[in-house]
Amino acid sequence: MSPTILSLASLVPLVLAAPAGESAGESGALALPPWTPTPAIEVRAEPTSEPPEPASEPASSAAPAPARGPAPVVRSASAPAPALVPAEEDRVEEALPGTDAAAVNNPALAAGEHMDPHLPGFKPWEVGGFIDVNYSYNSNNPDNHVYRGTSVQPRTGEFSLNHAVAYIRRDAIPGKFSPLFEFAAQGGPAADALVAYEPNPGGANGKFAGPEVWKHLSRANIGFRSRHGTEVVVGLQLSPVGIGVHWSPYNWNYTVTWQLNSVPYYLSGLKLAQTIRDKHQVQLWIVNGWQLLADNNKAPSVMLGYTFTPSDKFNLGEYVWIGPEQADMRPRAWRLFSDTQATYNTERFGVGALFDVGADPRTDLPLSPWQMWMNGAVFTRWRVLGKLRTWDMALRPEFFWDRDGRMFGVPQTLVSAAFTNNVRVFNNLLVRLEYRYDHSTSPTGFFYRGPAIMDGGPGLARDQHTIFFSVAGVFAHRFGGKRG
Numbered sequence: 001m002s003p004t005i006l007s008l009a010s011l012v013p014l015v016l017a018a019p020a021g022e023s024a025g026e027s028g029a030l031a032l033p034p035w036t037p038t039p040a041i042e043v044r045a046e047p048t049s050e051p052p053e054p055a056s057e058p059a060s061s062a063a064p065a066p067a068r069g070p071a072p073v074v075r076s077a078s079a080p081a082p083a084l085v086p087a088e089e090d091r092v093e094e095a096l097p098g099t100d101a102a103a104v105n106n107p108a109l110a111a112g113e114h115m116d117p118h119l120p121g122f123k124p125w126e127v128g129g130f131i132d133v134n135y136s137y138n139s140n141n142p143d144n145h146v147y148r149g150t151s152v153q154p155r156t157g158e159f160s161l162n163h164a165v166a167y168i169r170r171d172a173i174p175g176k177f178s179p180l181f182e183f184a185a186q187g188g189p190a191a192d193a194l195v196a197y198e199p200n201p202g203g204a205n206g207k208f209a210g211p212e213v214w215k216h217l218s219r220a221n222i223g224f225r226s227r228h229g230t231e232v233v234v235g236l237q238l239s240p241v242g243i244g245v246h247w248s249p250y251n252w253n254y255t256v257t258w259q260l261n262s263v264p265y266y267l268s269g270l271k272l273a274q275t276i277r278d279k280h281q282v283q284l285w286i287v288n289g290w291q292l293l294a295d296n297n298k299a300p301s302v303m304l305g306y307t308f309t310p311s312d313k314f315n316l317g318e319y320v321w322i323g324p325e326q327a328d329m330r331p332r333a334w335r336l337f338s339d340t341q342a343t344y345n346t347e348r349f350g351v352g353a354l355f356d357v358g359a360d361p362r363t364d365l366p367l368s369p370w371q372m373w374m375n376g377a378v379f380t381r382w383r384v385l386g387k388l389r390t391w392d393m394a395l396r397p398e399f400f401w402d403r404d405g406r407m408f409g410v411p412q413t414l415v416s417a418a419f420t421n422n423v424r425v426f427n428n429l430l431v432r433l434e435y436r437y438d439h440s441t442s443p444t445g446f447f448y449r450g451p452a453i454m455d456g457g458p459g460l461a462r463d464q465h466t467i468f469f470s471v472a473g474v475f476a477h478r479f480g481g482k483r484g
Contacts, residue, residue: 229275
C-alpha cells in the first residue's frame, strides 16, 4: 500500500469521532485550528553547533512532538535586547569599603554610596580593616629614614608596612534608642608615630600611660543615640577637626596636610551631640587635651562644634577649642583655636577648603608671649576615567604659618603641594602614586637631610621632594539584625 493511502487512512478515526452535524473544522476538541503568527512576538532560537532541523510534518495527533535542540528564546518585539552588563563583582563601588567607619565624626571626608540607615534591611554592625604598604623616595635621603613632622607616613626611603587596622563598630538605627560601639586596633610605623608624644604624667615616676600603653589602640568608645538624635559617646574617638583622617586609604591625597599634623587626630573624653532636622548638628566635647589620652595637667579642655550637612555632597563645619594645654591652668593661659572647613564632593569631582587659626599664651616664658599659628588648604579631586575600574586625581596646595614655632618647633612658614593618582584596581584594592613638594622658610632649614637628623642642628634642608607609591587593601562587611 502506498504511503499516501496510509496517511489518508490515519485521518478516518478523527473524522468519525466528530459529533454529528459538525464538520471537522467545527470540532474544537480534536481538530487543530488554523495557525496564525502573533505579530508582537519574536521567536529566536539560540545558536547551536548543529545544522538547523528541517520543517517537520504536521502532527498526526493532539500530543505535541518532542522538542529538539535548545529551547527557543521568546522575547517581546517591543523590548530591546539587553545590553551586556559586567559582572557585579567586577564593578567597584562608588565609595571605598569602610568609608562610613573612617568618616565617623568627620563628614567632610568623602561623599559616596554609603550604607543608608533609613533603608529597610539596614545592618547596624560592621567589621573591617585595611593594610597600607608603601615605598617612598625622599630627595634628601635622611639617614634615619624619617619624614619629619608627620605621623601618617613617617618612614621614607624604604618599603614600609605603614599601617594595619582592624575594627568592629555598631551604628545607630534612626528612630530607635540604639547603642553605639567602636573598637579598632592598629600596628605599624604610623601607629607608633600617632602616639609618639603621649605624656606620662609623673615623669620617671609615672605609670600606666605613655606611647607603649596606647599605640595599638586606634579607637575605643561606647555610647548611645536616642530616638530624637541625641548622642552621648565616651572613650577614644576620631577628632572632627580638619579634612582627612589618620586612616590614609580614605583621604583624597595619600599624604595629609601640615594642618592635620598640627591638630588632634583623636580625642579622649566625652562627646555630646544633638542632630536637628537631619541637617544641623551641635556638639560639645569635654576631653583630656589636645590629642592626649593621659592628661598633661589636672583640668580638661572643651571644644564646641557645629556642622551643616544639607546633602551627602556638601558639608560645612566650625569647631572652637578652649582649654589649658600647659601646666598653668589659669584661664589667662588657655589655648584658643578655630577650625573652619567646607567640602563639596560628587562621584565625578570634589572641592574642599579649610582655614585654621590658633594662639597659646605662654605664661611659662618671660613676658608671657602669645604664640600664634595660622594655616589654609584647598582640596580638589576629579575622576579621570573608569566604570569597572576608576582612576582619580587629586591636587592640594597649602600653607602653614607657624610664627613662633609652637606647632612644629621652628618659626617658619611651610608651603606644600601634593598631586596624587588613585586607581581602584578592584573594589578592595587601591593603588596610589603621589608627588609631594615641601618648602620651609626657616633660614636654618627644617627637613632631615643625609646625616643631618637632629632637630635644630646644622645641615637641615629647606626643600623636600618626595614620591610615594602605595598599595592598600581594604575590607568591610555589614551584618546584624534587619529592620523594616
